[in-house]
Amino acid sequence: MRSRLPVLRDRRRYMAFEIEAEGELSPKDLMSEIHSSQFSLFGDAGAGQNRLKLICFDGRRGLLRFGHRYLKETRATLASIRSVRGIRAALHTKGVSGTIKCAREKYLPRLSKICAESDGRRIELKDVSGCIIRTHGVRVDLCPDDRSKSTGSDTQFLGLTSFDLSGGHEDADGTADGL
């Protein structure tokens, strides 16, 4: 709501966040989940005092506007999100700033292209086997052949690193690092 005097306007802060998810997320789904989490945690009255607005979101990083007195509540709202439309996700706050420009400069660097490979490469180790879904640097997401390997944590994929795959099984195709 627009106030008549600028001095009476609510002061705002901008929170830069990063999302780690098992699939692609749209800004609309993310915002509806954030609102749902906020309403569930603080109720209508709490959500009315701290109006959240998604300023931008590029699929991985984003900027959220909130009231300057509600930093703790906003952090808790984002931290209590576990999945977005059934896709497991985790939101991590990068930092808070007073202006959009400053938040962008400090916390949202120009995105580097993410290497998302799903070329059917397989891992064959003694304890685990499956298809590689994607790799980000040393991080590897693996879809296990035995789906019971990830039961209990509701995730589709196993989170591994290239360090886990070094010295792979002799049946593994590809290079000596097991990939």
Next chain:
Amino acid sequence: MSYYELVSAFPESSASASRLALRARQLGYAGIIICNRDPARIFMQEAAQMIKGIDVVVGAEAGCEEAGAANRAAGRSGGCRALKSRIGSLRSKYPFLMVRGYSDEAVRTAAEDPNVDMLIHPCEGRRPLTIATARASRQNSLAMGFDLSPMMLMRGSPRARWLESLRHNLDLVRKFHLSIMITAGASSHLDLRSPRDLMAMAEIAGFEAGETEQALSLPGRLVDLNCRKWAGPGVEIL
């Protein structure tokens, strides 16, 4: 402050120890303590040691949920003895030992055992923390752990009941001056939260700001103490 987080690694969760270490380092933790029920079977434990800039400690969880359930079904009360022997066998091997209170029996046994470092009490309305347990924990210098994962897992009235029970337990913990630990109970790298986010969640749940900072740094201090050689209470072998 150096913050530590308690995690479970593959095969008891869906992320390997190195992936958890990598994520925890990015989030700002000084170290992680891997508390699996079977620590000897952690997948590629040595790979986690290759991650620089984070301390990876292998602890253990002395849980005998299956044994306790089997004994209860058979009408015996041997779960308590099984848990005691498990605690005794794990203590000498691992620098950090925690127990999850799946049953009243397990909670009582753990509280009366000075070998246990931390007891995670399930904040359930039907089974609140009792005065006897709190007093025994105080006498045996146990830290009381609070798993904040229900705050992420649950919504609506179940979460409200959990919060009510947590506040009740917290009052008792403060009354008996017990040490507090908080954890996100991560069973995947997606369950890990940064220390600041975890503190914000804990403060919303009813913890005080100073308590949450102490709670996150306590596991590291305990591991440090347990790794040193003690000839007796207050006597260290250098």
